[in-house]
């Protein structure tokens with residue numbers, strides 16, 4: 001049984017022009033692996049991640065045949081049960097930690113609060129755990145960071161703190177939506193290493209959403225390529241550069257390369273026929 005099985009997922013938004021399908025019949029499995037989702041802006045990557053956690057805001061509509069976490073269909077759960085899943089079994093790290101951390105609470109209080117919410121324990125115990133989690137994401141001076149406020153943190157620190165908070169309940173799955181795109185390259189590397197360690201040590205499943213094909217091909221095990229709300233190709237991450245779908249090739253060709261400088265950047269051809277004929281249903 002897969003850790004997560006998504007079957008025929010749709011995300012729809014009613015608009016004045018009619019229904020807009022942001023995600024169109026997406027199916028995939030997640031094992032205890034690093035699964036990348038790539039695609040240009042607006043291809044439906046974030047909506048796919050959010051829909052799994054039932055985090056699509058109204059008037060958005062989520063439909064699917066099933067979204068199974070270790071065999072349990074999340075679509076059958078009530079809202080309070082789904083809140084438990086969000087808190088404990090599947091966590092999501094968003095792009096910009098500034099929007100996710102409370103600006104008027106110290107980092108320590110926020111992490112402790114997250115821990116106390118899920119564990120019936122003392123404040124002293126929560127404090128020990130919070131420091132432990134900060135150390136787990138390579139924060140060198142956790143005592144000082146515990147007393148600090150979010151605005152005192154750099155982007156990289158903020159992102160690591162978010163990851164620490166998300167990991168407190170020891171989730172089975174982490175969905176990371178462009179978690180490193182705002183960071184400089186060396187900090188990006190550190191954050192990726194932390195997530196990599198978590199997949200290996202804790203046997204976690206990671207869904208890594210990114211528009212950066214090079215990063216995903218280096219960091220992930222497998223990649224789903226999305227175009228206009230559909231999965232158009234699935235491949236091993238290290239084979240991404242051999243991808244066959246014309247859209248994926250277009251994406252790869254539009255990457256700037258130092259060894260083969262281009263006079264003009266490639267323009268992606270948008271052809272509705274690709275998505276209809278070549279869309280992949282399921283990866284098994």
Ligand SMILES: Nc1ncnc2c1ncn2[C@@H]1O[C@H](COP(=O)(O)OP(=O)(O)OP(=O)(O)O)[C@@H](O)[C@H]1O
Nearest residue numbers: 013020022039040041042043044045046047048211
């Ligand atoms: N409330 C809404 N009403 C209508 N359309 C929406 C709404 N929210 C999102 N969309 C559309 O859904 C599509 C998919 O958005 P999504 O955020 O998943 O894309 P993405 O691939 O993650 O892009 P990015 O890399 O820019 O985050 C986009 O075309 C977006 O405009």
